[in-house]
Amino acid sequence: MSEFLDQDIKFLPGVGPQRAEMLKKELKIFTFNDLLYYFPYKYIDRTKFYRISEITGNMPYIQLKGSIVRFETTGEGVRQRLIAHFRDESGVMELLWFQGVKWVKENVKAGVEYIVFGKPTIFSGKVNIVHPELEPAENKQISAGVFQAYYNTSEKMKQKFMTSKALNKFQFNLSAQIEGKIFETLPPSLISKLKLMPLPVALRQVHFPENPHLLKNALFRLKFEELFYIQLRILSLKHNREGSFKGFIFSKVGYNLNTFFSNHLPFELTNAQKKVVKEIRKDMGSGKQMNRLLQGDVGSGKTLVALMTALIAFDNGFQVSLMAPTEILANQHYNSIKKMTDGLGINVALLTGSTKKAKRTVIHEQLEDGSLQLLIGTHALIEDKVNFQKLGLVIVDEQHRFGVAQRAKLWKKNEFTPPHVLVMTATPIPRTLAMTVYGDLDVSVIDELPPGRKPIQTLHYYENRRKQVYDFIREQVTVGRQIYIVYPLIKESEKLDLKNVENGYDLLKQVFPRYSISMVHGKMKPAEKDAEMQLFKEGKTQIMVATTVIEVGVDVPNASVMIIESSERFGLSQLHQLRGRVGRGAEQSYCLLMSSYKISNESRKRLETMVRTNDGFEIAEVDMQLRGPGDLEGTQQSGIGFTLKIANLGRDGEILQHARNQASDLLDEDPKLQKQENQILVYHLLKMKNTEFNWSSIS
Ligand code: ADP
Ligand code: MG
Numbered sequence: 001m002s003e004f005l006d007q008d009i010k011f012l013p014g015v016g017p018q019r020a021e022m023l024k025k026e027l028k029i030f031t032f033n034d035l036l037y038y039f040p041y042k043y044i045d046r047t048k049f050y051r052i053s054e055i056t057g058n059m060p061y062i063q064l065k066g067s068i069v070r071f072e073t074t075g076e077g078v079r080q081r082l083i084a085h086f087r088d089e090s091g092v093m094e095l096l097w098f099q100g101v102k103w104v105k106e107n108v109k110a111g112v113e114y115i116v117f118g119k120p121t122i123f124s125g126k127v128n129i130v131h132p133e134l135e136p137a138e139n140k141q142i143s144a145g146v147f148q149a150y151y152n153t154s155e156k157m158k159q160k161f162m163t164s165k166a167l168n169k170f171q172f173n174l175s176a177q178i179e180g181k182i183f184e185t186l187p188p189s190l191i192s193k194l195k196l197m198p199l200p201v202a203l204r205q206v207h208f209p210e211n212p213h214l215l216k217n218a219l220f221r222l223k224f225e226e227l228f229y230i231q232l233r234i235l236s237l238k239h240n241r242e243g244s245f246k247g248f249i250f251s252k253v254g255y256n257l258n259t260f261f262s263n264h265l266p267f268e269l270t271n272a273q274k275k276v277v278k279e280i281r282k283d284m285g286s287g288k289q290m291n292r293l294l295q296g297d298v299g300s301g302k303t304l305v306a307l308m309t310a311l312i313a314f315d316n317g318f319q320v321s322l323m324a325p326t327e328i329l330a331n332q333h334y335n336s337i338k339k340m341t342d343g344l345g346i347n348v349a350l351l352t353g354s355t356k357k358a359k360r361t362v363i364h365e366q367l368e369d370g371s372l373q374l375l376i377g378t379h380a381l382i383e384d385k386v387n388f389q390k391l392g393l394v395i396v397d398e399q400h401r402f403g404v405a406q407r408a409k410l411w412k413k414n415e416f417t418p419p420h421v422l423v424m425t426a427t428p429i430p431r432t433l434a435m436t437v438y439g440d441l442d443v444s445v446i447d448e449l450p451p452g453r454k455p456i457q458t459l460h461y462y463e464n465r466r467k468q469v470y471d472f473i474r475e476q477v478t479v480g481r482q483i484y485i486v487y488p489l490i491k492e493s494e495k496l497d498l499k500n501v502e503n504g505y506d507l508l509k510q511v512f513p514r515y516s517i518s519m520v521h522g523k524m525k526p527a528e529k530d531a532e533m534q535l536f537k538e539g540k541t542q543i544m545v546a547t548t549v550i551e552v553g554v555d556v557p558n559a560s561v562m563i564i565e566s567s568e569r570f571g572l573s574q575l576h577q578l579r580g581r582v583g584r585g586a587e588q589s590y591c592l593l594m595s596s597y598k599i600s601n602e603s604r605k606r607l608e609t610m611v612r613t614n615d616g617f618e619i620a621e622v623d624m625q626l627r628g629p630g631d632l633e634g635t636q637q638s639g640i641g642f643t644l645k646i647a648n649l650g651r652d653g654e655i656l657q658h659a660r661n662q663a664s665d666l667l668d669e670d671p672k673l674q675k676q677e678n679q680i681l682v683y684h685l686l687k688m689k690n691t692e693f694n695w696s697s698i699s
Helices: 016-027 032-036 101-107 155-159 164-177 188-194 199-207 212-244 255-264 271-284 302-315 327-340 357-369 404-411 431-437 463-478 494-511 526-537 572-579 601-612 616-627 653-669 676-690
Strands: 042-045 062-074 081-088 091-097 113-118 120-123 126-130 133-136 147-150 291-296 319-323 348-351 374-377 391-396 420-425 442-446 457-462 482-486 517-520 543-546 559-564 590-595
Touching (some): 016 155, 147 164, 188 653, 212 653, 212 676, 255 302, 271 302, 291 302, 302 327, 302 391, 302 420, 319 327, 327 348, 327 526, 348 357, 457 601, 463 482, 463 559, 494 517, 517 526, 572 590, 572 601, 572 616
Parallel strands (some): 091 126, 291 420, 291 442, 348 374, 457 590, 482 559
Antiparallel strands (some): 062 081, 062 113, 081 091, 113 133
16 A cells, blocks of 8 residues: 555545544544545436436436525424425426525525436425435536445434535545555456456546446456455465364274264264265365364254264274353253263263362363263363363364354364364354355355254244234143243343243243243253253153243254244344254144234344245345344354455355455465565455454464
């Protein structure tokens, strides 16, 4: 970057100290360069002029040319509004202002020809535009291009007239000074190979497009570059890691896996499970240290894959740790794995926050002398006191619940060779996002559910149909099924949250006096939670009232109904996770989404999506469109600040794939980026590292 572009934004003509403060505070624009990289969020065609007589209902933003005949003011104080009667050769309409009336009166003149821009509405037969943009017709310099760029600004800025138009003007002033001061950021070979638009041209076209074709190329160039650098960074980290760490070689498949496979396997593996176990085996036998993400929708049978992976480690004489995000889940894994491996002679232990001191001491000893083969637990596993003799494999379940740092600690449990790492997640992540967030991991996907599962039927009920819901519960319990009823977590108040569940519990006891009801919430002691969970698992209680603590992993195949109270308060991926608690047995399962009448459009879209599909990946795509990738569950903890300036992971999947391929090819040719012409890449990678990105060696 040139010194010129590093200048404080206050020195840009038209900005000055006060506006600069606003730009810094509201938009994080500190320098000329920041402004240059503050991109428009949309473009509008400003070549076409409509006539007033052509206006119909439901039009987008349009442009008109004409003049104001007269002004009229109605109302007083805050009720005051200004009406301008505006005409062109085809008719008359009204322009309305509720705010900034004084400014308009002082600056807009009757009788002068204006270009009016805005979204028309038709109100009781009359056409009007509220808060239009006006520009004297003779003074068209800035919007000279075909498309007008629009920039986001904040409410605070708008109050000070720092609108999109003002930003446009700043961009214009900047563009006037910038000739010869922008330097290319990609190697010339790449630019010519991909026929990319040169950077200075792209930056000019993106703010002041001359025609749709140039705009398209400019957008492509800038998006490509942004995604290319991210992929280059991820992939070069991966290369470095693979170059500097050797992995344990698990060459054998022996007694444990074979015996389990022929005598203990409770069912046939699905093809997807088989495929994934094969991928994992190959990886762990290759001499590389495995870093693999196992993705699979809820109920796809990831636990079994994890167990088989562990058995391979035992066959090669190594220890394994399996980390789960909650005590309930750790317990469940412990119990089911103990049961499945019964008779194999594997020494398994459970370590959680509530493990007694005496038991802990034994575990620590057995880990160090190597007699304990599998340690299952919560993040208690990460503690420094936990030392393994020969840790060969680390499995992390529901990995989106853990931070990067927590996983990194497990990685470092061995002094020399890091263990193989398998992280599992049921939070379906769109492919584009996975390539970015987990871009340095290899990915295996279980894309098939065990056979015989009937798709869960999902229904949305408003409050007034509660009685039918109760009748339905009765019906299901009568035929031997069990029911979950989940209440939302209320972030603002944990007390309220608890009250919510407890009230629900009391109410249900009244409605169903003859049923046994369990309750689990975050404020209970782990032992109490487990006891309640156990009762439900064994079928001794019919209804489980809970908060989202049961969201991940819990497996009770006989439970066939999931009722989610105030479902409008939940995020999509959370709803999907909760629904995944049912539909695990052979019976038809149901998910009932209860909501009040008043719900936002976004909530409605979420509930509709849940009713429409059971496909976790489809749900993840919708989630990403609704919330934007930065908010997607799992990304906050990934250690990557999502600060994409121009590319959009939801829409630019193809460009991302292209960028990843190019980055990968480039690293194949020049793995350490030593070629002279690639020094430009090294320079920008270093700069990235120092600024926005915060990667760990195992993101
Ligand atoms: P998740 O992928 O959500 O962790 P689980 O591992 O908990 O899923 O498995 C869900 C349920 O499916 C469990 O009850 C498990 O025993 C069962 N299951 C796993 N694999 C198979 C299979 N191949 N055939 C039939 N049932 C299976
Ligand atoms: Mg699971």
